[in-house]
Amino acid sequence: MSLQMRFAARSDVGLVRASNQDSGYAGPHLLVLADGMGGPAGGDVASSVAVAHLAVLDDAHGADDLLDLLRGAVASAHAELVERSDADEDLAGLGTTCTAILRSGNKLAMVHIGDSRAYLLRDGTLTQVTTDHTFVQYLVSTGRLTPEQAERHPQRNVILRALGDNDGEVELDESLRETRAGDRWLLASDGLFGVVSNETIADTLATVEDPGTCADELVALALRAGGPDNVTVVIADVLPTGQSVDTTPQVVGSAAADRRRATRGGDGPAARAAALVRAASPDAAEANDDDEPVRRRWVGVVVATLLILAAVAGGLWAAWSWTQTQYFVAPSGQYVAIYRGIPQELGSLRLATLHERTDLRVGDLTQVAQDRLDSPITRDSLAGAETVVENLRSSVVEEPTRRPEPTATTEPGATTEPGATEEPGPSESATTGAG
Numbered sequence: 001m002s003l004q005m006r007f008a009a010r011s012d013v014g015l016v017r018a019s020n021q022d023s024g025y026a027g028p029h030l031l032v033l034a035d036g037m038g039g040p041a042g043g044d045v046a047s048s049v050a051v052a053h054l055a056v057l058d059d060a061h062g063a064d065d066l067l068d069l070l071r072g073a074v075a076s077a078h079a080e081l082v083e084r085s086d087a088d089e090d091l092a093g094l095g096t097t098c099t100a101i102l103r104s105g106n107k108l109a110m111v112h113i114g115d116s117r118a119y120l121l122r123d124g125t126l127t128q129v130t131t132d133h134t135f136v137q138y139l140v141s142t143g144r145l146t147p148e149q150a151e152r153h154p155q156r157n158v159i160l161r162a163l164g165d166n167d168g169e170v171e172l173d174e175s176l177r178e179t180r181a182g183d184r185w186l187l188a189s190d191g192l193f194g195v196v197s198n199e200t201i202a203d204t205l206a207t208v209e210d211p212g213t214c215a216d217e218l219v220a221l222a223l224r225a226g227g228p229d230n231v232t233v234v235i236a237d238v239l240p241t242g243q244s245v246d247t248t249p250q251v252v253g254s255a256a257a258d259r260r261r262a263t264r265g266g267d268g269p270a271a272r273a274a275a276l277v278r279a280a281s282p283d284a285a286e287a288n289d290d291d292e293p294v295r296r297r298w299v300g301v302v303v304a305t306l307l308i309l310a311a312v313a314g315g316l317w318a319a320w321s322w323t324q325t326q327y328f329v330a331p332s333g334q335y336v337a338i339y340r341g342i343p344q345e346l347g348s349l350r351l352a353t354l355h356e357r358t359d360l361r362v363g364d365l366t367q368v369a370q371d372r373l374d375s376p377i378t379r380d381s382l383a384g385a386e387t388v389v390e391n392l393r394s395s396v397v398e399e400p401t402r403r404p405e406p407t408a409t410t411e412p413g414a415t416t417e418p419g420a421t422e423e424p425g426p427s428e429s430a431t432t433g434a435g
Helices: 039-055 063-087 135-141 147-152 198-207 211-224 269-279 282-288 294-323 367-372 382-393
Strands: 003-012 022-026 030-037 098-104 107-113 117-122 125-128 173-178 184-188 231-240 250-253 327-332 335-346 349-361 377-379
Touching (some): 003 022, 030 039, 063 107, 211 231, 327 349, 349 382
Antiparallel strands (some): 003 231, 022 250, 098 107, 107 173, 184 231
Protein backbone atom coordinates (compact mmCIF):
# COMPACT_ATOMS: atom_id res chain seq x y z
CA MET A 1 0.00 0.00 0.00
CA SER A 2 1.31 3.44 -0.93
CA LEU A 3 1.36 5.86 2.00
CA GLN A 4 1.48 9.57 2.68
CA MET A 5 1.58 11.82 5.76
CA ARG A 6 -0.81 14.50 6.97
CA PHE A 7 1.10 16.69 9.40
CA ALA A 8 1.19 19.76 11.61
CA ALA A 9 3.72 21.57 13.78
CA ARG A 10 3.12 24.03 16.61
CA SER A 11 5.44 25.87 18.99
CA ASP A 12 4.91 28.30 21.84
CA VAL A 13 7.35 30.23 23.99
CA GLY A 14 5.40 29.25 27.10
CA LEU A 15 4.38 31.38 30.06
CA VAL A 16 7.79 31.96 31.68
CA ARG A 17 10.52 32.06 29.02
CA ALA A 18 11.31 35.31 27.22
CA SER A 19 12.23 33.62 23.92
CA ASN A 20 11.56 30.38 22.10
CA GLN A 21 14.63 28.15 21.73
CA ASP A 22 12.69 25.20 20.30
CA SER A 23 12.48 24.54 16.56
CA GLY A 24 10.19 22.19 14.67
CA TYR A 25 9.64 21.04 11.10
CA ALA A 26 6.90 18.97 9.49
CA GLY A 27 6.81 18.01 5.81
CA PRO A 28 5.64 15.24 3.47
CA HIS A 29 8.73 13.10 4.11
CA LEU A 30 10.42 14.63 7.16
CA LEU A 31 9.64 15.43 10.80
CA VAL A 32 12.15 17.24 13.06
CA LEU A 33 12.13 18.59 16.59
CA ALA A 34 15.05 20.39 18.25
CA ASP A 35 15.12 21.90 21.75
CA GLY A 36 17.99 24.36 22.02
CA MET A 37 20.13 25.19 25.04
CA GLY A 38 23.08 27.42 25.79
CA GLY A 39 21.94 30.80 27.07
CA PRO A 40 19.89 33.63 25.53
CA ALA A 41 21.38 33.24 22.04
CA GLY A 42 22.96 29.80 21.80
CA GLY A 43 19.78 27.74 22.05
CA ASP A 44 18.05 29.69 19.30
CA VAL A 45 21.02 29.23 17.01
CA ALA A 46 21.58 25.55 17.75
CA SER A 47 18.02 24.37 17.15
CA SER A 48 17.67 26.54 14.04
CA VAL A 49 20.91 25.18 12.57
CA ALA A 50 19.81 21.60 13.19
CA VAL A 51 16.47 22.12 11.44
CA ALA A 52 18.08 24.00 8.55
CA HIS A 53 20.48 21.16 7.75
CA LEU A 54 17.79 18.48 8.04
CA ALA A 55 15.03 20.33 6.16
CA VAL A 56 16.81 19.89 2.82
CA LEU A 57 16.17 16.13 3.11
CA ASP A 58 12.38 16.56 2.78
CA ASP A 59 12.10 14.77 -0.55
CA ALA A 60 11.66 11.28 -1.96
CA HIS A 61 14.60 8.97 -1.20
CA GLY A 62 15.36 5.28 -1.37
CA ALA A 63 14.78 3.42 1.88
CA ASP A 64 18.39 2.18 1.95
CA ASP A 65 19.68 5.76 1.96
CA LEU A 66 17.58 7.18 4.79
CA LEU A 67 19.91 6.68 7.74
CA ASP A 68 22.99 7.79 5.82
CA LEU A 69 21.20 10.97 4.79
CA LEU A 70 20.17 11.74 8.36
CA ARG A 71 23.67 11.03 9.69
CA GLY A 72 25.18 13.33 7.08
CA ALA A 73 22.78 16.18 7.84
CA VAL A 74 23.42 15.93 11.59
CA ALA A 75 27.17 15.82 11.00
CA SER A 76 27.04 18.97 8.86
CA ALA A 77 24.90 20.70 11.51
CA HIS A 78 27.47 19.71 14.13
CA ALA A 79 30.29 21.13 12.02
CA GLU A 80 28.46 24.45 11.69
CA LEU A 81 27.79 24.63 15.43
CA VAL A 82 31.48 24.08 16.17
CA GLU A 83 32.42 26.74 13.62
CA ARG A 84 29.95 29.27 15.03
CA SER A 85 31.06 28.61 18.60
CA ASP A 86 34.73 29.06 17.68
CA ALA A 87 33.94 32.34 15.93
CA ASP A 88 31.74 33.82 18.68
CA GLU A 89 32.61 33.26 22.33
CA ASP A 90 29.05 34.22 23.31
CA LEU A 91 27.90 31.00 21.65
CA ALA A 92 30.30 28.72 23.54
CA GLY A 93 28.42 25.78 25.00
CA LEU A 94 25.48 25.98 22.63
CA GLY A 95 23.63 22.77 21.87
CA THR A 96 20.31 21.22 21.06
CA THR A 97 18.37 18.02 21.27
CA CYS A 98 17.46 16.56 17.90
CA THR A 99 14.86 13.97 16.95
CA ALA A 100 14.22 13.44 13.25
CA ILE A 101 12.17 10.98 11.17
CA LEU A 102 12.69 10.55 7.42
CA ARG A 103 10.16 8.50 5.44
CA SER A 104 10.37 6.46 2.24
CA GLY A 105 7.14 4.59 1.50
CA ASN A 106 6.36 2.58 4.62
CA LYS A 107 9.96 2.76 5.89
CA LEU A 108 10.94 5.26 8.57
CA ALA A 109 14.49 6.10 9.62
CA MET A 110 14.95 7.87 12.94
CA VAL A 111 17.92 9.56 14.60
CA HIS A 112 17.75 10.88 18.14
CA ILE A 113 19.93 12.65 20.68
CA GLY A 114 18.96 14.46 23.87
CA ASP A 115 15.73 14.42 25.85
CA SER A 116 13.08 15.37 23.32
CA ARG A 117 10.81 12.45 22.54
CA ALA A 118 9.13 10.54 19.72
CA TYR A 119 5.87 8.72 20.44
CA LEU A 120 3.79 6.33 18.33
CA LEU A 121 0.04 5.97 18.74
CA ARG A 122 -0.97 2.65 17.17
CA ASP A 123 -4.27 0.85 17.70
CA GLY A 124 -5.08 3.16 20.60
CA THR A 125 -1.82 2.49 22.48
CA LEU A 126 0.78 5.22 22.98
CA THR A 127 4.44 4.08 23.02
CA GLN A 128 7.50 6.19 23.72
CA VAL A 129 9.87 5.22 20.92
CA THR A 130 12.98 7.15 21.98
CA THR A 131 15.07 6.97 25.15
CA ASP A 132 15.97 10.14 27.03
CA HIS A 133 19.70 10.81 27.16
CA THR A 134 19.50 12.20 30.68
CA PHE A 135 21.18 11.55 33.99
CA VAL A 136 17.96 10.37 35.63
CA GLN A 137 17.15 8.02 32.74
CA TYR A 138 20.56 6.41 33.29
CA LEU A 139 19.63 5.95 36.95
CA VAL A 140 16.30 4.41 35.92
CA SER A 141 17.96 2.11 33.37
CA THR A 142 20.44 0.84 35.97
CA GLY A 143 17.73 0.27 38.56
CA ARG A 144 18.76 3.07 40.91
CA LEU A 145 15.56 5.09 40.45
CA THR A 146 11.98 4.28 39.57
CA PRO A 147 10.32 6.27 36.76
CA GLU A 148 8.17 7.97 39.39
CA GLN A 149 11.24 9.03 41.39
CA ALA A 150 12.91 10.30 38.22
CA GLU A 151 10.05 12.73 37.59
CA ARG A 152 10.88 14.51 40.87
CA HIS A 153 14.67 14.15 40.85
CA PRO A 154 16.54 17.49 41.19
CA GLN A 155 18.88 16.57 38.30
CA ARG A 156 16.14 15.45 35.92
CA ASN A 157 17.12 18.12 33.37
CA VAL A 158 20.81 17.17 33.18
CA ILE A 159 21.44 15.89 29.64
CA LEU A 160 24.25 13.41 28.95
CA ARG A 161 24.19 13.69 25.14
CA ALA A 162 23.33 16.58 22.83
CA LEU A 163 24.14 18.01 19.41
CA GLY A 164 26.47 20.90 20.19
CA ASP A 165 29.90 22.44 19.84
CA ASN A 166 31.79 19.60 21.54
CA ASP A 167 34.57 17.89 19.61
CA GLY A 168 34.23 14.33 18.40
CA GLU A 169 31.60 12.38 16.57
CA VAL A 170 27.94 12.89 17.47
CA GLU A 171 26.58 9.77 19.19
CA LEU A 172 23.08 9.20 17.81
CA ASP A 173 20.45 6.60 18.56
CA GLU A 174 19.47 5.24 15.15
CA SER A 175 16.62 2.99 14.06
CA LEU A 176 14.87 1.82 10.93
CA ARG A 177 11.27 0.68 11.25
CA GLU A 178 8.05 0.16 9.32
CA THR A 179 4.96 2.30 9.64
CA ARG A 180 1.42 1.61 8.47
CA ALA A 181 -1.81 3.41 7.72
CA GLY A 182 -3.48 4.55 10.92
CA ASP A 183 -0.25 5.30 12.80
CA ARG A 184 0.03 8.70 14.45
CA TRP A 185 3.52 10.00 15.25
CA LEU A 186 4.30 12.71 17.80
CA LEU A 187 7.57 14.54 18.36
CA ALA A 188 7.57 16.68 21.50
CA SER A 189 9.88 18.84 23.58
CA ASP A 190 9.96 18.49 27.34
CA GLY A 191 7.78 21.57 27.59
CA LEU A 192 4.90 19.19 26.83
CA PHE A 193 5.61 15.89 28.55
CA GLY A 194 7.30 17.60 31.48
CA VAL A 195 3.95 19.00 32.63
CA VAL A 196 1.31 16.90 30.82
CA SER A 197 0.92 13.23 31.73
CA ASN A 198 1.34 10.44 29.20
CA GLU A 199 -2.27 9.44 29.84
CA THR A 200 -3.53 12.91 28.89
CA ILE A 201 -1.26 13.04 25.84
CA ALA A 202 -2.51 9.62 24.70
CA ASP A 203 -6.15 10.58 25.20
CA THR A 204 -5.72 13.81 23.23
CA LEU A 205 -3.93 12.07 20.36
CA ALA A 206 -6.62 9.39 20.23
CA THR A 207 -9.64 11.71 20.30
CA VAL A 208 -8.66 14.84 18.32
CA GLU A 209 -8.60 13.79 14.68
CA ASP A 210 -7.08 16.75 12.84
CA PRO A 211 -3.30 17.00 13.39
CA GLY A 212 -3.30 20.79 13.59
CA THR A 213 -6.18 20.93 16.04
CA CYS A 214 -4.58 18.16 18.09
CA ALA A 215 -1.25 20.01 18.18
CA ASP A 216 -3.03 23.19 19.31
CA GLU A 217 -4.78 21.27 22.09
CA LEU A 218 -1.53 19.71 23.33
CA VAL A 219 0.15 23.12 23.47
CA ALA A 220 -2.87 24.53 25.31
CA LEU A 221 -2.66 21.71 27.86
CA ALA A 222 0.98 22.58 28.56
CA LEU A 223 0.10 26.25 29.00
CA ARG A 224 -2.77 25.45 31.34
CA ALA A 225 -0.30 23.40 33.41
CA GLY A 226 1.85 26.49 33.89
CA GLY A 227 3.89 26.54 30.66
CA PRO A 228 7.28 26.77 32.44
CA ASP A 229 9.23 26.00 29.26
CA ASN A 230 8.98 26.36 25.50
CA VAL A 231 6.57 23.75 24.17
CA THR A 232 6.77 22.30 20.66
CA VAL A 233 4.86 19.43 19.06
CA VAL A 234 5.04 17.86 15.61
CA ILE A 235 2.26 15.43 14.63
CA ALA A 236 2.01 13.24 11.53
CA ASP A 237 -0.76 10.83 10.54
CA VAL A 238 0.11 7.99 8.16
CA LEU A 239 -2.60 7.65 5.51
CA PRO A 240 -3.14 5.72 2.28
CA THR A 241 -2.44 7.82 -0.79
CA GLY A 242 -5.45 9.20 -2.60
CA GLN A 243 -6.70 11.40 0.22
CA SER A 244 -6.28 15.13 -0.16
CA VAL A 245 -3.57 16.49 2.15
CA ASP A 246 -1.69 19.78 2.33
CA THR A 247 1.95 19.11 1.46
CA THR A 248 3.26 22.58 2.40
CA PRO A 249 6.04 22.18 5.00
CA GLN A 250 5.55 23.86 8.37
CA VAL A 251 8.45 25.44 10.28
CA VAL A 252 7.95 26.66 13.85
CA GLY A 253 9.88 28.06 16.79
CA SER A 254 13.38 29.51 16.46
CA ALA A 255 13.71 28.25 12.91
CA ALA A 256 10.64 30.26 11.85
CA ALA A 257 10.65 33.93 10.90
CA ASP A 258 8.37 34.81 13.84
CA ARG A 259 10.42 33.02 16.49
CA ARG A 260 10.43 36.11 18.76
CA ARG A 261 6.64 36.41 18.91
CA ALA A 262 4.98 36.41 22.30
CA THR A 263 3.08 33.35 23.45
CA ARG A 264 -0.62 33.11 22.76
CA GLY A 265 -0.80 31.99 26.37
CA GLY A 266 -4.19 32.00 28.00
CA ASP A 267 -6.31 33.73 30.58
CA GLY A 268 -6.23 31.11 33.34
CA PRO A 269 -4.59 31.46 36.76
CA ALA A 270 -1.27 30.08 35.51
CA ALA A 271 -1.16 32.59 32.65
CA ARG A 272 -1.95 35.53 34.94
CA ALA A 273 0.70 34.44 37.46
CA ALA A 274 3.27 33.99 34.70
CA ALA A 275 2.52 37.48 33.38
CA LEU A 276 3.50 38.89 36.78
CA VAL A 277 6.72 36.86 36.75
CA ARG A 278 7.61 38.10 33.27
CA ALA A 279 6.89 41.71 34.24
CA ALA A 280 9.46 41.46 37.05
CA SER A 281 12.04 39.52 35.01
CA PRO A 282 15.14 41.25 33.55
CA ASP A 283 14.97 38.84 30.60
CA ALA A 284 11.38 39.84 29.92
CA ALA A 285 12.26 43.52 30.12
CA GLU A 286 14.97 42.98 27.54
CA ALA A 287 12.63 41.15 25.22
CA ASN A 288 9.66 43.52 25.49
CA ASP A 289 11.05 47.03 26.02
CA ASP A 290 13.07 48.19 23.03
CA ASP A 291 13.51 51.71 24.51
CA GLU A 292 15.35 50.53 27.61
CA PRO A 293 18.92 51.89 27.86
CA VAL A 294 21.55 49.52 26.51
CA ARG A 295 23.54 49.54 29.76
CA ARG A 296 20.56 48.33 31.80
CA ARG A 297 19.77 45.60 29.29
CA TRP A 298 23.34 44.30 29.51
CA VAL A 299 23.11 44.24 33.30
CA GLY A 300 19.96 42.17 32.99
CA VAL A 301 21.60 39.77 30.58
CA VAL A 302 24.70 39.37 32.77
CA VAL A 303 22.67 38.76 35.93
CA ALA A 304 20.38 36.28 34.20
CA THR A 305 23.32 34.49 32.62
CA LEU A 306 25.14 34.21 35.96
CA LEU A 307 22.03 32.78 37.58
CA ILE A 308 21.63 30.26 34.79
CA LEU A 309 25.29 29.24 34.96
CA ALA A 310 25.12 28.91 38.74
CA ALA A 311 22.06 26.69 38.54
CA VAL A 312 23.55 24.54 35.80
CA ALA A 313 26.90 24.28 37.58
CA GLY A 314 25.20 23.29 40.82
CA GLY A 315 23.19 20.59 39.12
CA LEU A 316 26.16 19.26 37.20
CA TRP A 317 28.37 19.24 40.30
CA ALA A 318 25.79 17.27 42.26
CA ALA A 319 25.46 14.82 39.39
CA TRP A 320 29.24 14.53 38.97
CA SER A 321 29.74 13.98 42.70
CA TRP A 322 27.28 11.12 42.66
CA THR A 323 28.96 9.45 39.68
CA GLN A 324 32.23 9.34 41.61
CA THR A 325 30.65 7.08 44.23
CA GLN A 326 29.90 4.49 41.54
CA TYR A 327 32.10 1.77 40.02
CA PHE A 328 31.90 -0.66 37.14
CA VAL A 329 33.89 -3.57 35.75
CA ALA A 330 34.80 -3.64 32.06
CA PRO A 331 37.73 -4.61 29.81
CA SER A 332 40.79 -2.37 29.55
CA GLY A 333 42.65 -3.70 26.57
CA GLN A 334 43.14 -7.43 27.18
CA TYR A 335 42.59 -7.22 30.94
CA VAL A 336 39.64 -6.91 33.29
CA ALA A 337 39.56 -3.49 34.96
CA ILE A 338 37.66 -1.57 37.62
CA TYR A 339 36.52 1.93 36.69
CA ARG A 340 35.33 4.69 38.97
CA GLY A 341 32.27 6.58 37.71
CA ILE A 342 29.58 5.59 35.23
CA PRO A 343 30.01 4.33 31.64
CA GLN A 344 28.62 7.49 30.05
CA GLU A 345 29.88 10.72 28.52
CA LEU A 346 28.65 14.28 29.05
CA GLY A 347 29.54 15.87 25.73
CA SER A 348 33.29 15.36 25.46
CA LEU A 349 33.62 14.73 29.22
CA ARG A 350 34.00 11.09 30.26
CA LEU A 351 32.24 10.30 33.52
CA ALA A 352 34.61 7.45 34.43
CA THR A 353 38.31 6.99 35.19
CA LEU A 354 40.39 3.83 35.38
CA HIS A 355 40.70 2.78 39.03
CA GLU A 356 42.61 -0.52 38.67
CA ARG A 357 43.69 -2.74 35.81
CA THR A 358 43.80 -6.27 37.20
CA ASP A 359 46.06 -9.13 36.09
CA LEU A 360 43.01 -11.10 34.96
CA ARG A 361 43.01 -11.57 31.19
CA VAL A 362 39.67 -11.40 29.41
CA GLY A 363 40.79 -14.14 27.03
CA ASP A 364 41.33 -16.55 29.94
CA LEU A 365 37.66 -16.39 30.98
CA THR A 366 34.93 -18.77 29.95
CA GLN A 367 32.75 -17.63 27.06
CA VAL A 368 29.87 -16.96 29.44
CA ALA A 369 32.05 -14.67 31.56
CA GLN A 370 33.35 -12.88 28.47
CA ASP A 371 29.77 -12.33 27.31
CA ARG A 372 28.99 -10.68 30.67
CA LEU A 373 31.72 -8.15 29.96
CA ASP A 374 30.12 -7.11 26.67
CA SER A 375 28.31 -4.52 28.80
CA PRO A 376 29.82 -2.76 31.84
CA ILE A 377 28.93 -4.45 35.15
CA THR A 378 27.90 -1.57 37.41
CA ARG A 379 28.12 -1.54 41.20
CA ASP A 380 27.49 1.19 43.77
CA SER A 381 30.73 0.63 45.71
CA LEU A 382 34.36 -0.36 45.19
CA ALA A 383 33.80 -3.46 47.31
CA GLY A 384 30.99 -4.50 45.01
CA ALA A 385 33.20 -4.10 41.95
CA GLU A 386 36.00 -6.08 43.59
CA THR A 387 33.54 -8.87 44.32
CA VAL A 388 32.63 -8.96 40.63
CA VAL A 389 36.32 -9.38 39.75
CA GLU A 390 36.75 -12.21 42.25
CA ASN A 391 33.70 -13.95 40.82
CA LEU A 392 35.19 -13.59 37.35
CA ARG A 393 38.44 -15.18 38.57
CA SER A 394 36.45 -18.30 39.37
CA SER A 395 35.46 -18.40 35.70
CA VAL A 396 39.00 -18.81 34.36
CA VAL A 397 39.31 -21.70 31.94
CA GLU A 398 41.63 -24.28 33.50
CA GLU A 399 44.47 -25.60 31.36
CA PRO A 400 44.11 -29.38 30.90
CA THR A 401 46.74 -31.21 32.99
CA ARG A 402 48.48 -34.43 31.97
CA ARG A 403 47.78 -37.39 34.25
CA PRO A 404 51.13 -38.58 35.69
CA GLU A 405 52.30 -42.11 35.18
CA PRO A 406 51.39 -44.31 38.17
CA THR A 407 54.29 -45.31 40.45
CA ALA A 408 54.76 -48.94 41.35
CA THR A 409 54.65 -49.78 45.04
CA THR A 410 55.33 -53.01 46.90
CA GLU A 411 54.15 -54.33 50.18
CA PRO A 412 56.80 -54.67 52.92
CA GLY A 413 58.72 -57.86 52.43
CA ALA A 414 57.42 -58.39 48.92
CA THR A 415 59.70 -58.60 45.89
CA THR A 416 59.18 -57.50 42.34
CA GLU A 417 60.63 -59.26 39.42
CA PRO A 418 62.86 -57.16 37.14
CA GLY A 419 60.85 -55.42 34.41
CA ALA A 420 57.56 -56.09 36.16
CA THR A 421 55.15 -53.27 37.14
CA GLU A 422 52.27 -53.27 39.53
CA GLU A 423 48.92 -51.94 38.31
CA PRO A 424 47.35 -49.36 40.62
CA GLY A 425 44.26 -50.48 42.43
CA PRO A 426 40.86 -48.97 41.67
CA SER A 427 40.99 -46.74 44.75
CA GLU A 428 44.46 -45.37 44.08
CA SER A 429 44.99 -41.92 42.56
CA ALA A 430 48.07 -39.88 41.69
CA THR A 431 48.55 -36.32 42.92
CA THR A 432 51.09 -33.69 42.06
CA GLY A 433 52.43 -30.78 43.99
CA ALA A 434 51.71 -32.35 47.41
CA GLY A 435 54.17 -31.93 50.18
